[in-house]
Amino acid sequence: MLSADPLPPLSPAGAAHSELVAGHLRSLIAAGGGWLPFSQFMDAALYSPGLGYYMAGQARFGAGGDFVTAPEISPLYARCLATQVAEIMKRAGGGDLVEYGAGSGALAAELLQALAAAGALPGRYRIVEISAPLRALQRERIARIPGLLARVEWLDGPPATSWQGVAIANEVLDAMPVDRFCASRGGCEAIGVVAAGNGFAWRSRPAGAALADSVVRINASLPDPLPDRYVSELRPMMPAWIRAATATLEQGALLLCDYGLPRSHYYHASRDGGSLCAFYRHRRVEDVFARVGMQDLTAWVDFTAVAEAADAAGLELAGFTTQAHFLVALGIDRELAAALDGVGTREGLELRQGAMTLLLPGEMGERFKVMALARGIGITLAGFSFRDLSTSL
Ligand SMILES: C[S@@+](CC[C@H](N)C(=O)[O-])C[C@H]1O[C@@H](n2cnc3c(N)ncnc32)[C@H](O)[C@@H]1O
Incomplete structure (x- = not known):
């Protein structure tokens, strides 16, 4: 059951850490010419050495953290x-x-x-x-x-x-970075991240060839074509990871x-918007740009x-x-x-x-x-x- 209570605030140390992570993300956006694919934003927010959500040593797992796994x-x-x-x-x-x-x-x-x-x-x-x-x-x-x-x-x-x-x-x-896209009759847009004041905002641009091809392949394999302006995610690193994880496995x-x-089901019309979200203190959070580095980011598989x-x-x-x-x-x-x-x-x-x-x-x-x-x-x-x-x- 979702709680209506406000989310617990970050501690002063948590807020200071999140500001460091935000600064790092802003520098990546600047280096990318003012726009970053969401997969790179997610990768940095979770895995930048010493900064990312999984890399900085705070409690993440269990009752005192943000989520509980099986x-x-x-x-x-x-x-x-x-x-x-x-x-x-x-x-x-x-x-x-x-x-x-x-x-x-x-x-x-x-x-x-x-x-x-x-x-x-x-x-x-x-x-x-x-x-x-x-x-x-x-x-x-x-x-x-x-x-x-x-x-x-x-x-x-x-x-x-x-x-x-x-x-x-x-x-x-689910913790591997995803790219966001918007599939429309006229083609495919990549939904990436720009800096906006002290925070971040979504910004679309025409998808590059790799993302556009992946969305075409997904669309072609579905029983019904994606609705116009359908937004969802895909995980570009996953195939290389499967290959690498099993490359030396003989038996x-x-x-x-x-x-x-x-x-x-994943790309069903009813799931327009995708499944990307954040977790903080056992609560699902829609705003993936909030408290960067201090909340988990995830999407379904x-x-x-x-x-x-x-x-x-x-x-x-x-x-x-x-x-x-x-x-x-x-x-x-x-x-x-x-x-x-x-x-x-x-x-x-x-x-x-x-x-x-x-x-x-x-x-x-x-x-x-x-x-x-x-x-x-x-x-x-x-x-x-x-x-x-x-x-x-
Ligand atoms: C949600 S946690 C799950 C942790 C644990 N397996 C559990 O079930 O409690 C996600 C974990 O995946 C790890 N992870 C993400 N990408 C990875 C990769 N490419 N190789 C190894 N671990 C990775 C993260 O570092 C993190 O520990």
């Missing part, structure tokens, strides 16, 4: 994921687990414990993390569990040499968990685009389903029953509530999807056995 909501999420990871590892003949953008380290810590309990620990747990403050947070979280830290290493980018096993990206795609799978839709990028990268689509169907197929009911055994009333209630949040359609159950992209392990995976929505892509 691994933070309930340990049952990682325990179910561990069952899927173990199946893929077995098919690949063992290997490593590579996690992209590991946030607070909650998923890593819980996955490692669940895999250890199942006798299915990966050779190495490799975290690809670009943020130094987040690396420190992850190390501290994993170190709380005896015996696991020695198995974990941090990488600056995808594994450079051949490997086998599983890669996971939980809520990583195994990439699991992608995020909020998103098949293309025909076009999973058809991801499947196309996977095909181009030589991967097989091994499944696409809702989070609820994925977790039910992996036995979340059994995991909940086991977790409830012997716990007190309060902890039991938290476990039940966590399971509901993961599963209910009005919470995370339907908005969030899971996609598996496989190489050399076959395409029948337990997590998609209950309901596979691949044909909707």
Whole structure:
């Protein structure tokens, strides 16, 4: 439920930091001749070293931050994921687990414990993390569990040499920069950013060839053409990221968990305006130019685009389903029953509530999807056995 209360103000230190980020963004706009594609604005606002939202060390995750992700909501999420990871590892003949953008380290810590309990620990747990403050947070979280830290290493980018096993990206795609466009009968406009007083404003200009071609391809693949003056987003970096993340993967799978839709729903007439928004203190914020560097920026994922990028990268689509169907197929009911055994009333209630949040359609159950992209392990995976929505892509 959305709150009508005013948003909590930034602290003086937060406001000062945001002003630094705004100054940096203004200098990028000036260097771009007074106009910046939104993807470059978003990239800088989130990932500029020392300045960006994910790069500057403030609390982002969990109750004291701006948003809560599935691994933070309930340990049952990682325990179910561990069952899927173990199946893929077995098919690949063992290997490593590579996690992209590991946030607070909650998923890593819980996955490692669940895999250890199942006798299915990966050779190495490799975290690809670009943020130094987040690396420190992850190390501290994993170190709380005896015996696991020695198995974990941090990488600056995808594994450079051949490997086998599983890669996971939980809520990583939605945090990748998007470009905004307006598709009209007369062509396509790029909606970028200009400086306006102390802040920023939207400004359209004719789209460059790459953006215009992408929108033409999207339009051609839809059951109904985009309405005139339709505004939405696309993620230009995503195909290169899928390729890079799996370039050295010999056998195994990439699991992608995020909020998103098949293309025909993503670019449906009713979704004119797109899904770009900000998050600050657990509230959805429409103004993506407010408190820059101090609020998260995100947009939903076009999973058809991801499947196309996977095909181009030589991967097989091994499944696409809702989070609820994925977790039910992996036995979340059994995991909940086991977790409830012997716990007190309060902890039991938290476990039940966590399971509901993961599963209910009005919470995370339907908005969030899971996609598996496989190489050399076959395409029948337990997590998609209950309901596979691949044909909707
Ligand atoms: C919304 S947070 C999710 C964090 C965590 N996976 C979770 O579920 O709690 C998005 C994360 O994606 C990371 N990220 C974004 N682009 C990335 C990239 N190209 N490579 C690795 N991590 C990336 C960010 O640094 C951030 O940690």
